[in-house]
Amino acid sequence: MSKVIFKYILFLSFLISNASIYGQIDSDRFEVLEYQELETKKSLVKNGDKEALQNYNQLLKCADELLDSKPFSVVHKTGMPPSKDKHDYISIGPYWWPNPDTDDGLPYIRKDGEINPEARNNHTDFVEMRDFLRAIKQLTEAYYLSDKEIYAIRAIDLIKIWFLDAETRMNPNLDYSQSIPGKNDGRCFGIIELDGITDVIKFLELAKDRNLLDVKTEEGMSDWLIAYSDWLKNSELGHEESTRKNNHGTHYDVQLLSILLYLNKKDEVRDYLNSITKARIISQIEPDGSQPLELARTKSFSYSVMNLHGFLELAQIGEKVGVNLWEFESKDGRSIKKGYQFMVPFLIGEKQWEHKQIKDRKSSEKKLLADLVTVKKWFNDTSFDEVLKRVQLNKQ
Template identity: 40%
Template sequence: MFKATFAALISLMAAVSGAPTTFSIPPTLLEARLSAWKAGDPSVKPAVNQLIRSADKALGMLPSSVMDKKLLPPGGDRHDYYSFGIYWWPDPEKPDGLPYIRKDGVVNPASREGIDSVPFGRTNHAVLTLGLAYFFSGKEAYAAKAAELARVWYLDAGTRMNPNFNHAQAVPGRNDGRGIGLIEASTLPDLMDGIALIRPSEAWTEQDDAGMTEWLGAFYRWLRTSRNGLDQEKASNNHGVYYDVLASHLALYLGKKEEAEKRLRDALVRRVDAQIRPDGKQPHELKRTISFSYTIFNTDAFLQLATLGESVGVDYWNHRGPQGQGLEPAMDLLAPYADREKPWELGQQIKPVGRSSILPFLQQALRYEENPGYRSLLEKHGSEKKDERWRLTR
């Protein structure tokens, strides 16, 4: 007797309702953008056109897999994900450079070579891009390409990645992988939403869906029980916030709604109250050598939690901690810096940062509450972000 997986069930629900079963992108928002595009809304058309161009480019991608990397992970299984800490460099005072030393905020280019982090992120991002293009256009070629990319990285026996991050962000001479490496899994929500978007297509089969649910279920168990996973759950900075984003999205995808809701409610205290001051500052991020970059990065994670919270009725925007901590104060602090003329004076910033990355945050905040200051900044600087696809998803 056939026993439907949760993924198969929500696929059926989506087919009946017409709504995609995304979690990091509100389904109602996608439907509204689709309706606006079909109606010829000029505020949406450029973003959809750009999305289609990106998807057309992705059609030419060769599938990547963990088997492509040049370096063999510790333990000798090439199916294991493997990467290096990006801020770690050879010690110039040691003949062999070992153990590596840390230079916060300074990326070692060698950390990007011959390992899995770059193709992993590129694959997940492409699956979402193609999934969105399929949603807006109905073109089967986009769904078929997204399915191909996902199968090669996650499902096919000869090329699939093992569902763990045991060897993420290893540091030569120090360790074979760290919990901190889980930050590189922050693109998995792209994969999950991309898969949700292509479910109506014949290119994504029930067998594919069951296989992906199995893989993500195994990764979720690893995340919740492994040394590296538990290490990141305890993190008190951006790593802890992104852990909750990932764990909550996985729980929602796997049908563990109560687990997701509990984690998202707990994060109001454990993450928002603990990491954001009443004046909106994020002290753990401000002490970094690229404090502006990390403030943006962590604010994005908080906004992702807010979006996930919409799925289970957890309100991040109106939450206030005992001293007035909240996501809105954090946004009020950050928003003015969308203006490139406003100097960053809250901490070190040893390299340039793209101010336009704040613009999607403003658009998301305006979904929660009208704010003339936010809207003015968005109208004044909105054209500065060349990739306009955020207008469809935030």
């Protein structure tokens, strides 16, 4: 384990040992937003924790830069969607490259896990939307930790520009996402690129709770989210993504259900979790906890963690509507918990990861550790306490 991950473990240990502070937070007021991690960071800053203060100062630096930065919009791209409407989002499948066997490079060919730089430039919207969603997340955290309304006001301005203003708004669809030159204009797999919509929803909840969200913006965003969720449920690409049997299907559920929860459609969320999501757990996770479709990828450790994180988010949504996904288990032992138990020996070095992993996995280890803390915090499950303690002791 690296020093960075060890430091993160110390922070996670603080979360566990200070779990009592969470009782002070009225989480029932919120459908999607969770205050716990932000509240802990705020407490560390107030208490003068050196590392927390460094991170806090860096965060405010980034947030201050966003106050005067150029706003984000889909109309800034140099490319043009097949619809000839700049307001439609476009992107290229990241793992698709020019064909070396044809003069024009078409049709593109796939290299799993290897990102084509062409998919990460201003010809498409991917980078612009990634930066926009990151900005909303940073401004949300900066506002919460500092209590400076200027950050929240800036976030509202950026949201209005991206989603609502007539000249700059994004149309509520992803019809042309993750296209493959020479093959198609868009694929269902591009839906995962808007995963960060949950961060926008969390900010909207926070801004409304603090009486900062004006009625026009709130109603406009509700209309946009209704239209987009209808597209997710009824479009050809949305339906196709909902049937994916790997992490794409899982994160489709997270995205759709987070939106429906924000729109107060709890009965629909509850029915979906009890039927489709439970079936997804059974189909994707083996009785031993392995995830075959993720293990088949060139970044198998990373994708295994990514998919489990999505399932954990769904379990958290389930807690909001009375569906216990964390304890759910099939007759032959398939469950989210079993998936995490499968990964633990590889995290603590008891077993060697024998599947393909062409990229560094440190960030995935960090996410896995954070998930184990979330398990305790949300579900009062102490199963992984010894794992966290062991990782910490191994570095002392």
